[in-house]
Structures are given as C-alpha cells and as structure tokens.
Amino acid sequence: MNVLQIAYYTVLRNIRDWKLFLLLIGAPFVFYLICANITTNVNHGINSQKFKIAYLDTDSGPIGQQFERFLQTQEILTAFDIQKADSLDAGNQMVKGGKIEALIYIKKDFSQSLKQGKKANIEIYSNKSISATRLLVEGFINTVNASSAIPKIAGDINVTEVSRGIQQIAISPTGKTFTDSDKSSFIGLLEMLSYGALLGCLTVINIIKKNTLLRFNISPINDLNYVSGQFLGNYLTLCPSSGLFIAFTYFIWGSAMQGSILIIILTFLVFTVIITALGMIVGYLTKKTGLGALISVCLNALLSGAAFVWMLGTARGFMNWLVFFSPQYYVYLIVTDTLFDGFTSRIQASLISLAMAATALTVVTLFLGRRKAI
Amino acid sequence: MLVEVRNLVKRYKDVLAVDNVSLAIEEGEILGLLGPNGAGKTTTINAMIGLTKADSGEIVIFGKNFKDHELEIKRDLGVVPQDIAIFEDLTAYENLSYFGKLYGLKGSLLKDRVEEALEFTGLLDKKKQYPKKFSNGMKRRLNIACALVHHPKLIIMDEPTVGIDPQSRSHIIQSIKKLTKMGSTIIYISHYMEEIEGICTRIVIMDHGRVIAKGTKEELKAQMTSDERVVVELSTANYTLIDNIKKLAGVKDAYVNGNELTVISQKNSKNLKGIIDQVSESSVIMSLNVEQPSLETVFLTLTGRSLRD
Ligand SMILES: Nc1ncnc2c1ncn2[C@@H]1O[C@H](COP(=O)(O)OP(=O)(O)OP(=O)(O)O)[C@@H](O)[C@H]1O
Numbered sequence: 001m002n003v004l005q006i007a008y009y010t011v012l013r014n015i016r017d018w019k020l021f022l023l024l025i026g027a028p029f030v031f032y033l034i035c036a037n038i039t040t041n042v043n044h045g046i047n048s049q050k051f052k053i054a055y056l057d058t059d060s061g062p063i064g065q066q067f068e069r070f071l072q073t074q075e076i077l078t079a080f081d082i083q084k085a086d087s088l089d090a091g092n093q094m095v096k097g098g099k100i101e102a103l104i105y106i107k108k109d110f111s112q113s114l115k116q117g118k119k120a121n122i123e124i125y126s127n128k129s130i131s132a133t134r135l136l137v138e139g140f141i142n143t144v145n146a147s148s149a150i151p152k153i154a155g156d157i158n159v160t161e162v163s164r165g166i167q168q169i170a171i172s173p174t175g176k177t178f179t180d181s182d183k184s185s186f187i188g189l190l191e192m193l194s195y196g197a198l199l200g201c202l203t204v205i206n207i208i209k210k211n212t213l214l215r216f217n218i219s220p221i222n223d224l225n226y227v228s229g230q231f232l233g234n235y236l237t238l239c240p241s242s243g244l245f246i247a248f249t250y251f252i253w254g255s256a257m258q259g260s261i262l263i264i265i266l267t268f269l270v271f272t273v274i275i276t277a278l279g280m281i282v283g284y285l286t287k288k289t290g291l292g293a294l295i296s297v298c299l300n301a302l303l304s305g306a307a308f309v310w311m312l313g314t315a316r317g318f319m320n321w322l323v324f325f326s327p328q329y330y331v332y333l334i335v336t337d338t339l340f341d342g343f344t345s346r347i348q349a350s351l352i353s354l355a356m357a358a359t360a361l362t363v364v365t366l367f368l369g370r371r372k373a374i
Numbered sequence: 375m376l377v378e379v380r381n382l383v384k385r386y387k388d389v390l391a392v393d394n395v396s397l398a399i400e401e402g403e404i405l406g407l408l409g410p411n412g413a414g415k416t417t418t419i420n421a422m423i424g425l426t427k428a429d430s431g432e433i434v435i436f437g438k439n440f441k442d443h444e445l446e447i448k449r450d451l452g453v454v455p456q457d458i459a460i461f462e463d464l465t466a467y468e469n470l471s472y473f474g475k476l477y478g479l480k481g482s483l484l485k486d487r488v489e490e491a492l493e494f495t496g497l498l499d500k501k502k503q504y505p506k507k508f509s510n511g512m513k514r515r516l517n518i519a520c521a522l523v524h525h526p527k528l529i530i531m532d533e534p535t536v537g538i539d540p541q542s543r544s545h546i547i548q549s550i551k552k553l554t555k556m557g558s559t560i561i562y563i564s565h566y567m568e569e570i571e572g573i574c575t576r577i578v579i580m581d582h583g584r585v586i587a588k589g590t591k592e593e594l595k596a597q598m599t600s601d602e603r604v605v606v607e608l609s610t611a612n613y614t615l616i617d618n619i620k621k622l623a624g625v626k627d628a629y630v631n632g633n634e635l636t637v638i639s640q641k642n643s644k645n646l647k648g649i650i651d652q653v654s655e656s657s658v659i660m661s662l663n664v665e666q667p668s669l670e671t672v673f674l675t676l677t678g679r680s681l682r683d
C-alpha cells in the first residue's frame with residue numbers, strides 16, 4: 001500500500017461527497033462565468049493607442065503660445081494625438097461623441113492673470129480618465145512655474161465632468177494592465193479558489209469523527225505515508241478548480257499575456273498546496289466541523305481581503321502588514337507581472353515566498369497529521 | 375504463546391481503566407473476554423494494539439515486542455472495533471479492497487479475499503451498496519468483514535455482534551469457529567453469554583480494570599460453590615412431598631410453586647435418585663431439569679452484577 005492508493009481513495013471519497021465537491025468546484029466555476037461577463041478586456045493603454053486630445057487656446061498671450069509649443073514637442077507627440085478645437089462647444093461635442101479623450105481649455109486672459117500675480121486655471125473637459133491628460137497639463141504648469149520665475153504662481157487644473165463613466169486608467173511599463181474590474185474579479189476568483197481549504201479541513205475532521213482513523217491506526221502503514229496520501233488526495237481534488245482558473249486567466253486575460261503560462265501554472269500548483277495544507281492544519285487543530293469550517297472561511301476571507309485592500313491601495317496598519325502573509329497577494333503579483341511583463345525580480349521573489357510558505361505549511365501538516373495514540 | 379501481556383496499566387485521569395492486567399493466549403485459542411460495562415476490556419485491547427498508550431506493561435505478540443515491531447505485528451492483526459469504523463461513502467466492496475490494500479493485498483488475491491470476507495458476513499449481494507444505506511446490523515457485519523480480508527493470525531473482536539439479528543449472529547459464530555480451524559487465534563469480547571460459552575476455549579473475566587477470574591468454562595464453574603437446582607414438573611400440585619424431600623441428603627431447601635417442585639441442594643450431593651423416588655411415590659413426573667451453575671451465575675457471583683445490567 002502506498003501513498004498513491006490512499007490518495008486515490010481520498011479523491012474518490014471527496015468526489016462522492018458531491019455537495020462539498022460541487023461547492024468547491026462549482027462555485028468558482030459560476031464565479032468564472034460571471035467574471036467572464038463583467039470583465040472588460042484588459043486595457044491596452046497609452047502605448048498601443050495614442051490618447052486623442054484637443055486643445056482650445058483663447059488666450060493668445062505668450063503663455064498660451066508656450067503651451068502650444070509644448071504640445072508639439074516630440075515626447076508629447078509620441079503619446080498624444082493632438083488637434084485644435086474650433087470652439088469650446090465644438091470641443092465638448094468631440095468629448096461627448098468619444099472622438100477625443102479630453103479637451104484642454106486655456107481661458108482668455110490666462111497670460112494676463114498670471115502676469116498680475118493672480119491664479120489662473122487650465123481646464124480639462126473629459127468623460128474618461130483624466131490622468132494622462134492631467135499629467136500632461138501638470139507637466140506644463142511645472143515648466144511654466146519654473147521658467148517664469150514668478151514664485152508661487154500656480155496653475156490649477158479644473159476638471160469638468162462632461163458625462164458619467166469616468167474610468168481610471170493605470171499606467172504600467174508597457175502600458176497594459178488590469179482595469180479595476182479585472183483586479184476585483186481576479187482577487188474574487190482567488191478567494192473562491194481559497195475556499196478549497198474547507199475540503200482539507202472537513203476531510204480531516206470527518207475521518208476522526210467517523211472513527212475511520214482507527215482503521216489506519218491499526219494497519220501496517222507508516223504515519224508519513226498515511227498523511228501524505230491524504231494530503232495528495234485533497235490536493236488532487238482541488239486541482240481541477242485551479243486548472244479552471246488557469247484556463248480562465250489564459251482565455252480572458254491571456255490576450256495581454258507577455259510572460260510564460262508556465263509561471264502561472266507553477267504558481268497555482270504551489271498555491272493549491274498552500275490552500276490544502278492550511279485547511280488540513282485547521283482541521284487537525286480544531287477537530288470540530290463547525291469551528292473548523294468557520295476558521296477556514298474566516299482565515300481565507302482575511303488573507304484574500306488583505307490582498308484585495310492592498311490592491312485597491314487602501315490598506316492601512318494591520319492590513320498593510322498582513323498582506324505579506326497573504327498567499328493571494330503573491331499570486332496576484334506574479335500573475336499580473338507575468339501577464340503584463342512586470343518586474344522579473346518581483347515574480348521571482350513572490351514565487352520563492354509562495355514556495356517557502358508551501359513547504360513550511362506542508363511540513364506542519366505532515367507533523368500534525370501523525371497519528372497519535374491517546 | 376501467541377500473545378503475552380504483562381502488567382498492563384492504563385489510567386485516565388481519575389479512572390484506573392486497566393489495573394495490572396496480564397493475559398496469555400495460545401495459538402488457535404478463542405479467548406473470551408467478559409466483564410460488565412466499564413470493566414476495562416476495550417481499553418485493555420486498545421493498549422495491546424497501540425491505539426491507546428499504556429502507562430506501563432509489556433506486550434509481546436507473535437513472540438515480538440510490540441513497541442519494537444509495531445508495523446510487523448500489525449500486518450497479521452485483524453481488529454473489529456467496538457465502534458463501527460467503515461467509510462460510508464465507499465461501497466462495501468470498496469471499503470474492503472481499500473483496507474485490503476492497506477495490508478499489501480492486490481490483484482486477484484485481493485479480489486478473492488474481498489469476496490470471501492463479504493461471503494463470510496453474508497454481504498455478498500450488497501457489495502455494490504453504500505453503507506450509508508445499510509441497517510445497523512449490516513454495518514456491523516461490514517465492520518467484521520474489514521478485519522478479515524487479510525487473513526490475520528490474530529483477530530480481536532470487540533462486541534462484534536451487537537445489534538445483529540439472531541440468524542446472522544449464529545451464521546457469524548459458525549464462521550468464527552471456521553476461522554480458528556483455518557488457524558486464526560481470536561480474542562472475543564462479548565456480552566452474550568451464549569456466544570462466549572459456545573465458542574470460547576478459555577475465558578477471562580474482568581471488572582474494575584482487573585482480571586478477576588480466568589480459565590476454561592468448566593474450570594470457572596468448578597470454582598463456584600453455588601448450589602444445584604432440580605426443577606420437577608408434576609402432573610398435579612402436591613404439597614405433601616416437601617417434608618420428605620427436605621430429609622434427603624444435601625437438600626438445603628425445597629418448595630412447590632403450582633405444579634412445579636424446586637429442590638435446592640449442595641453441589642455434588644448426588645441425591646437425584648432420592649428425589650425421583652420420593653416424587654414417583656405420589657405423583658407423575660412430567661419433566662425434570664437439573665440446572666448446573668451457568669457462566670451467567672459465575673459472572674454474577676464474581677462481579678455482583680448481571681452482564682447486561
Ligand atoms: N478516552 C477515555 N477517557 C477517559 N476515560 C475513559 C476513556 N476510555 C475509557 N475510559 C474509562 O475507562 C474505563 C474502562 O472503559 P472501557 O471502554 O475499557 O470499558 P469496557 O469494558 O470496554 O466497557 P463496555 O462493555 O461498555 O464496552 C471506564 O471507566 C471508562 O469510563
């Protein structure tokens with residue numbers, strides 16, 4: 001009798017417990033389908049498509065001219081497709097119609113106001129993200145403030161929303177990244193996947209409660225074989241949902257995939273080890289179905305939550321600290337960096353962190369799972 | 375000696391569950407372990423096979439020290455635990471082949487053994503069913519079958535037939551006898567006196583964690599100083615007999631209850647002929663029953679408790 005046999009029967013029993021199995025495989029699957037529907041495709045950013053903007057200069061003073069020259073510089077032209085608007089109304093129509101992303105409007109007497117030491121505004125009309133345009137304008141304001149040697153003269157940017165549907169556009173080295181809804185659905189999926197911890201937890205408790213542990217205690221197999229068999233069985237049971245996740249990642253976000261799918265597969269193989277081990281450890285420690293399930297769920301919510309809050313950039317205090325213990329956080333880093341050609345060093349560091357966590361948790365599981373005569 | 379347990383002690387906090395128990399079992403024996411609830415029977419065997427950690431004591435099975443040769447010994451050990459231990463989500467067949475595999479069986483040998491164990495416990499026609507849907511008695515039978523797949527040299531059965539109907543029980547008892555003919559040695563714990571009397575070659579009685587008597591059932595009965603009872607059924611009630619009967623040698627008491635005359639004499643008073651003669655003079659004997667001390671009375675005398683109280 002070896003580990004594989006025990007693993008085989010463990011898988012068999014896990015699958016036979018079809019309600020739990022459906023919950024663990026089916027729930028993520030439904031979630032994938034929902035996500036696939038709401039996930040807008042990855043934003044292809046400023047590189048693949050230039051930002052179309054227009055400007056309207058009614059100032060006709062020196063600073064307005066300076067701005068026009070600024071817009072014609074090579075660096076600006078690589079990122080922006082710039083045209084001149086005929087009037088404020090015409091410009092706004094273009095924004096509404098989606099022909100341009102934003103309209104930059106320099107008011108009459110802009111130069112005059114600045115000369116008199118008053119504050120002057122450059123206005124941006126947009127119904128989309130204004131970050132790129134804003135950067136552009138800010139860049140200009142800084143040069144004006146520096147070059148005009150008039151201290152404390154600032155140009156404020158006034159953003160006027162033309163219509164709803166403002167979206168943030170993030171910027172990555174290659175200009176491709178997850179949109180916010182991609183990020184949320186990704187972490188959501190990770191969380192669903194992490195509920196797999198329930199499986200390990202419940203099988204461990206079940207076998208103690210149903211007295212079947214005794215059969216192993218009286219049989220001539222050694223402890224390590226027994227626990228590893230169970231571990232492997234639970235692991236294999238959870239693999240289909242990981243596989244589904246990888247496929248989902250590939251087909252939904254894969255269009256933007258720069259890095260290797262192998263890294264992503266490896267990540268999920270390691271992540272599944274962590275989930276399995278976490279669940280089994282909770283099972284061994286609690287030995288009670290209700291408590292074990294509750295702790296598994298809360299632990300997962302906490303770890304996924306930390307990754308989620310971090311991703312939104314709203315992590316504070318405890319959460320900021322907790323995120324380093326969240327496997328979901330590392331998976332997120334690896335997958336986004338792999339998909340969008342991020343930092344190789346960060347991929348490596350995250351993978352190593354995950355692998356170390358997986359090793360440590362596996363050792364703890366095998367240790368706790370040793371059958372003990374009481 | 376197939377099994378030797380010496381000075382086994384196991385204490386649970388304030389309960390001394392096993393108090394210096396020693397047992398010796400010869401190959402081919404069926405050793406009956408008797409005792410009231412909480413006597414320490416289960417704890418004794420659990421400590422013997424490593425399910426419970428004994429506080430002290432020495433366990434030698436198959437001539438090997440248990441601590442040093444645990445896995446080796448377990449290979450030839452079959453256990454029917456008191457609490458049912460089967461997987462409810464595996465079919466009867468799968469349960470047996472899983473446990474068979476744990477003992478290294480495989481291929482056609484495994485298949486044969488599984489079928490054999492199913493046959494043995496009368497579950498062959500239920501092999502594809504899930505124990506979830508079994509009656510309690512059927513689960514018990516599967517619980518027994520699980521201990522037999524690997525043809526163990528030593529089988530320990532802890533109240534294996536609780537909740538099994540009389541027919542199936544006698545089928546199982548017959549099969550257990552067959553097992554010993556095939557060379558198995560059995561430790562049999564039961565509350566059913568008839569089972570113990572019927573199959574056990576030797577009996578150990580435990581109470582309060584201690585062995586209070588052991589021997590063959592004849593030896594145990596011989597130790598008893600209990601009385602003999604003769605019950606005579608008469609054609610009609612006859613109260614005049616009593617005075618004469620009380621004069622017979624060894625008679626301690628005699629009374630009539632309806633048509634029934636009961637005579638209580640000292641053990642081995644050999645006065646049966648006298649009783650018959652006396653009764654025949656005035657009545658017709660319909661039936662006559664001499665009651666030897668039973669294991670039940672032995673038990674009662676030793677423990678002061680009935681087996682199923
Ligand atoms: N896990 C345990 N923790 C504490 N006490 C225990 C434990 N198991 C058994 N005992 C105590 O040890 C004593 C012996 O119990 P044991 O189960 O060995 O009795 P038994 O002879 O098998 O009884 P039964 O005929 O009811 O099965 C009892 O007093 C019981 O309360």
Ligand SMILES: [Mg+2]
Binds near residue numbers: 415416417456532
């Ligand atoms: Mg018991």
